Amino acid sequence: MQMQQIIRQLAAEIRVGEPQVRAAVELLDAGATVPFIARYRKEATGTLDDIQLRELQARLAYLRELQERRVAVSKSIAEQGKLTDALRAAIAAAPTKQELEDLYLPYKQKRRTKGQIACESGIAPLADKLWADPGLDPAQEALAFIRPAQLSADGKPEADFSTVPAVLDGVRDILAERWAEDARLVQSLREWLWADGLLCSRKLDGKDDNDPQVAKFRDYFEYDEPIGRVPSHRALAVFRGRALEILQARLALPVEPGPGQPGVAEGRIALHLGWSHAGRPADDLIRKCVTWAWRVKLSLSTERELFARLREEAEKVAIKVFADNLRDLLLAAPAGPRVVMGLDPGIRTGVKVAVVDTTGKLVETATVYPHEPRRDWDGALRTLARLAEKQGVSLIAIGNGSASRETDKLAADLIAQAAGQGRAIDKVVVSEAGASVYSASEYASQELPDVDVSLRGAASIARRLQDPLAELVKIDPKSIGVGQYQHDVNQSELARTLGTVVEDCVNAVGVDLNTASVPLLSRVSGLSASVAKAVVCWREAHGAFRSRRQLLDVAGLGAKTFEQSAGFLRIRGGENPLDMTGVHPETYPVIEQIMARTGKPVAELMGRCDMLKTLRPELFANEKFGLITVRDILAELEKPGRDPRPDFKVARFNDGVQDITDLKEGMVLEGTVSNVAQFGAFVDLGVHQDALVHVSQLAHKFVNDAREVVKTGAIVKVRVLEVDLPRKRIALTMKLDAAPARPAGERHAPRDNRYAAPARNQQPQRRAPGPAPQSAMASAFAKLQQARNRSPGG
Template identity: 80%
Template sequence: MQKIIRQIADELKVGEAQVKAAVELLDGGSTVPFIARYRKEVTGGLDDAQLRELEVRLSYLRELEDRRVAVLKSIDEQGKLTDALRAAIAAAPTKQELEDIYLPFKQKRRTKGQIAREAGIEPLADRLLADPTLDPAKEAQAYLSPPQTLDDGKPGPDFSTVPAVLDGVRDILSERWAEDAALVQSLREWLWAEGLLKSSLASGKDENNPDVAKFRDYFDYDEPINRVPSHRALAVFRGRALEILDARLALPVEPEPGKPSLAEGKIALHLGWSHAGRPADDLLRKCVAWTWRVKLSLSSERDLFSRLREDAEKVAIKVFADNLRDLLLAAPAGPRVVMGLDPGIRTGVKVAVVDATGKLVDTSTVYPHEPRKDWEGSLHTLGKLCAKHGVNLIAIGNGTASRETDKLAADLIKLLAKMAAQAGAPAPAVEKVVVSEAGASVYSASEFASLEMPDVDVSLRGAASIARRLQDPLAELVKIDPKSIGVGQYQHDVNQSELARTLSAVVEDCVNAVGVDLNTASVPLLSRVSGLSPSVAKAVVRWRESNGAFGSRQQLLEVSGFGAKTFEQSAGFLRVRGGTNPLDVTGVHPETYPVVEQIMAKTGKAVADLMGRADMLKTLRPELFANEKFGVITVKDILGELEKPGRDPRPDFKVARFNDGVEDIVDLKEGMVLEGTVSNVAQFGAFVDLGVHQDGLVHVSQLSNKFVNDAREVVKTGDIVKVKVLEVDVPRKRISLTMKLDAAPARRDGPRDNRFESAGRGDQRRMRDSNAPQAGSQMASAFAKLQGLRK
């Protein structure tokens, strides 16, 4: 275990004592949010990102150690374990390198090399390799044996001829070399550094077929494998899985016909052999060629494709996780009465009004669009609902007919202002916002939605969800499987268990960073709180329904199944507003309330008088209140909480203003400056919702006047940005945008995108492919539209 702790400490560049403390806490059942927030003293201030990485590496290294023990046991049972082998196994840093060492000892089906060894040909192979001056044909005469017949009467191994014996030599040597761990690893690293990922259109595929044309950028594609970006790697792998593309690992220089390849030269160099015209050299060259072409080329390609996919999936999962985090931590509109509009054409626009607490108070369906075109009747219905419930915010889903429904909302706001003027009252402050409806249908049909709104039609539940997303995005979106929220790239092509684990961790971190109101939180929200399982979350809600609102955190211990450990892990993240103890609304953990009592004694002030008094609290020295259990770091956190009790780390709520008259992609003109909302971010750029049914792309090179490597350095999902239209390609549904508002429009007399002029080959590919097809969800939809792709 100490070896694992030392390795993790080196990787994270932190102290071994910090890692050891964190491991002990994790093994003791503590959660990452709890450790990051309330055990800074113990871990030396490890943050949640470091702890998440530590948790992942700890699991991997423990699995590696378990596998190491199993490998040692297996080889020992075969009687082949040597001190050198034991040392090599102990030093293997990864699972793959451990398996490379174990390969020669792994139980496998009978190979041609084994059959040749059983026929006694191995000494000949060893002699010819050791002394190439020997004549293979002459030496093979001594190893001829009559054909064998198997027990079932079928013909068995036949080494009755010289060619058959020499083939046996080839099989023995090529198998031995292909299981040489040092050779395999050196070849693999050389190919990773020098090899190319190549793809081409599969034979017999019609490139004009719409499904095939999605992958047009990869019909004649090659790129150094170690520099292939995530989205391009996943695009190639998907094309190959659909049998549209042929993909292969190519050598940096293809060999001339009949000439040895660079890979064969690498193998010969490793063996210390070279062709010198000796009698056995032709046979040995054949063995080397066989080793590469038959044994190692395909396995090396498989290993490196796995490595490329794994790296690409890590990036794709990180993109999804980062975008999800931004979406969950988006600015909440707060306790406002919201009308949710779920756009539709023939089925009508579904309407739901929720009060300031998120409770559904009214529903309706209006038909302003085809085929009824009841615009005035729809305005009348919506106006009555607004007046009845005091609506001051309208949330519009971004699906089909979103822009037309947005215009309906604009006319509604004008109508409300007109009605107020006629009544001699000030115009109501009503705002409209287009929000992502990704996952709303999943929520609507979920078991929780049916429990939450049992007598409400499924379609109307979606409108209620859209409304609540404005009030508190985090509280509403936790009700939906994160994979259904739709902010990933190629999300269906990546490791689903790893994606689920990562996204679950993001949701957990976001929920605990914000804190949860104990008396209003839903079961899905409570179940994301540190230490609370779904069953305990349900028990908390049942207690609340039976006994009324919680008056203090301490009452949690009255909930069935809520023990001391659960209380320790969760209490600091649960808020009780208007309770008996003012500290219960803060992030101060109940275990540190005695520290606050010391502060009260020192200042002579009650808790309520201390809260919010930054001027007074900043004069206090944390050292005065630290003790053996809670040190200076913890006391500083307590004082920070008292300065801003119950503060919300999320930004203030703002609304993007779409331009009037710009409702469709055909309304866009080059040079237009528009305001929009960042709907998704990838390394190569950001997608911006302009309210025209089609997200535009700001390539990474157009985000800033300075060099940007990753788009997230500049923008994040949910940001409201100003952009200029660089180019509009209506047939292909592509919108090129720039955030460099002084940028010139695209040239018409030269390359379609003038960024290509100064780009190198790799950068050209990156730019060319920045609109590459992506899978699943809203981001996938944006990519799909940009490529003329449809799911």
């Protein structure tokens, strides 16, 4: 019955049918992976895609935890003899863990409070009496409840209700605590403040504005904004400033009360209680109790809960930004089987060179010293030319670290020299984030045991151009460096989310069983790290796999694992042509029916769109494999082994533009999107300084999220809006047909970064009087500078 309620709720939330949800839950519970269900169990789930299944999986786990907590809460309250039918119904209907805990609060075991001590001393009847009839005189009624001071079991003084003021304080504590544990009141105040309360931050006294660490937060020295509308990056900036003890953050009421005056919050509490001050004898005491309930009991706890909610929602956005960028990076266009020369730039330590063949195998390495102090430009060029000619290099991958711009010029000279000899070579600047992590990893030492650590990085840079997905899976996703505030968010949730992104990308593309590394195979549906290692060991011992069925010969790989993984593994040139496609082995009988009807072998069917489109899918459907599955099979046969990634393109940097000093306002350039945040996109123009296209400059329409327009790795055309040479900051626009001149109010692109004020096309913040905003350029690029000052992935 409980499971049926969960399925019904999931169906309503995801907006699909209950049978679809039930089938998906059964498959997940049976150990099926999301990629497998999304690809090969469409018949059962009604074509739920991987995004819907991931959402279902996450919500299923939450709702099951919520149900377990309901049982535990009900049991605890029942053991106290306080579980009424109304409370049981309220617990069963609580939609969130927070609301369930609100209901449990009055019954939760906690340290003895002043209110509890007053109740134990017999003051509760007086509190009930005065609340029921405010016309009674509190002082007069309190006389009957005076008690001498009591001693605890160890002889220490405990409760002292020997005077009328002490007794009335006990009344105050009892009523305030009772109201503070009223679930409906707490929830009402929480939602009101989420809608109307303000997140306020101020600089802590004694902090020096000239301190670079402090100066980063200057936009938050006098900052107020409705808490429910604070963007993710600003919320995380405030929380970081508070953690560093630079900022003080608090939750402020929409209208602050004057000295000694009751506030809006107290008024809402009174309204909820159905009480108002009517000049009766006990009304002053009750007003004092209401004020106490808010200021002592509810204000701090509500602030804490709303800050937790703000952080949780901000972290979700930040994690999603990272996940989306990672997905774009992993699914970037592969250069494919080309011989690539990887250049890992360096000044004094030299430029590390690694050449990989069409399969990604490292064939030759070198170190050249074109820069200071040796300045052996000609010697470096000769070495590179020799390697390029000997190995047949057609593509150069240049790391974007220190000396990247200078090394790019060296590559340009090499390309010009090769062109004079009739050989075409392209060059691409590649993000080297995480390359150093890979170089020092245990896997790199196993993969390239006799290669110096510094040269492993160059090999990784070359390979990530050949196939970004295959190379980047060897690195912890958090080290790839396409996130914002990644060190400020929940690390376990970040790791889980990024892990699912990698898994989905790997399985969407498919994996060559005979060339894939252990890290890549371990991301395939159903394959654990140990099984992936066993697959590679079998391959090394017995040679290349000739068919998918040979997987069953691998130790530890049983029928269930085979079912989950086989469809995502590819064998090129094997015994069965179908093994290089996304057709699952379990559906090979359907192919046999198609061959029987057409009289053609499978090799002649593959790629024959004209023939396949004449086939009626319903002729081959049966109880086991339905119409959806047959259509997928025919689509796969039309384009066998298709790669969902885009075609590889190289951004053409403008001649004569090699440094930020070469840029002028109005220039139209081509570049590669290196990172995307909600507030804009950073673009590599080949001047060793990423430029910013603010979200307001992405399109001639309102853009809420930059990823609506651009993705990491995309090649875009931009126009230079502004160049700030002292700070090395560049502002761009993608609105190429707009007039270069801008109104005075838009001289600077609205800034929005780790420590920046909000963008113009976002909700305006409600700011208290404070210093004028810093320049837009300075603010907009703070995020990028901070990322570079931290470790990879920072």
